[in-house]
Amino acid sequence: MGDVTVDVERLREEVQRKYVEVVEHPEHEFHFHTGRRAARNNGYLDQWLEGLPEEAVASYAGVANPFHWGLPKPGEHVVDVGSGAGLDALIAARAVGPDGHVIGVDMTPEMLEQASAAATAGGIANVEFRQGLAERLPVAKGWADLVISNGVINLVPNKLGAYRQVARALRPGGRVQVADICVERPVPESALRDIDLWTG
Ligand SMILES: C[S@@+](CC[C@H](N)C(=O)[O-])C[C@H]1O[C@@H](n2cnc3c(N)ncnc32)[C@H](O)[C@@H]1O
Secondary structure, three states: OOOOOOOHHHHHHHHHHHHHHHHHOOOOOOOOOOHHHHHHHOOOOHHHHOOOOHHHHHOOOOOOOOOOOOOOOOOOEEEEEOOOOOHHHHHHHHHHOOOOEEEEEEOOHHHHHHHHHHHHHOOOOOEEEEEOEOOEOOOOOOOEEEEEEEOOHHHOOOHHHHHHHHHHHEEEEEEEEEEOOOOOOOOOHHHHOOHHHHHO
16 A cells, blocks of 8 residues: 555554453454464464463464464574464464574554563563564564564555565565455555454
């Protein structure tokens, strides 16, 4: 998308409101699937979830499986854009092992708190969660071997800006594994301005 016509600040507030509810009330019904059932539906293997704190699993809100193309390799550096309650970042952290490192980035403080608490509860030390925007990733240039993201870029109005940040964070030859929602037809201008359609 070239020009961003939606009110970006208001959109971010609404997105935060929606996902804070997922963290605070994972038992509520949402217009998207959440938790262990969603992870299973998306093709996550039981062994990936085994031993992870229930809170991280319960507040999972991914739309598909960024590990469809394979788990990160031992020793790799991974960035999770829009890490939410942390499930994908924790799975990645266990896959990269003690010589690897994972940075989860999210704009919502409640998500970061939940994800950090889950890492501590799970005894997973090679993961950290940083507050930041997909459009301004707080990660050094060329640091990542792999960037993953799950259900986030569809919520970002400046998609090209977000992908430029992914390219900046990656080392030459690094990989991107994005699970997201794509619309294959042009979206009418009126819909682009309708924040309920972005978050709903
Ligand atoms: C659908 S949830 C997905 C969370 C996580 N990836 C998962 O699979 O459970 C979307 C997450 O993206 C975050 N988010 C949305 N827009 C963002 C942006 N522009 N920059 C950073 N985080 C963003 C929200 O705070 C929320 O935690």
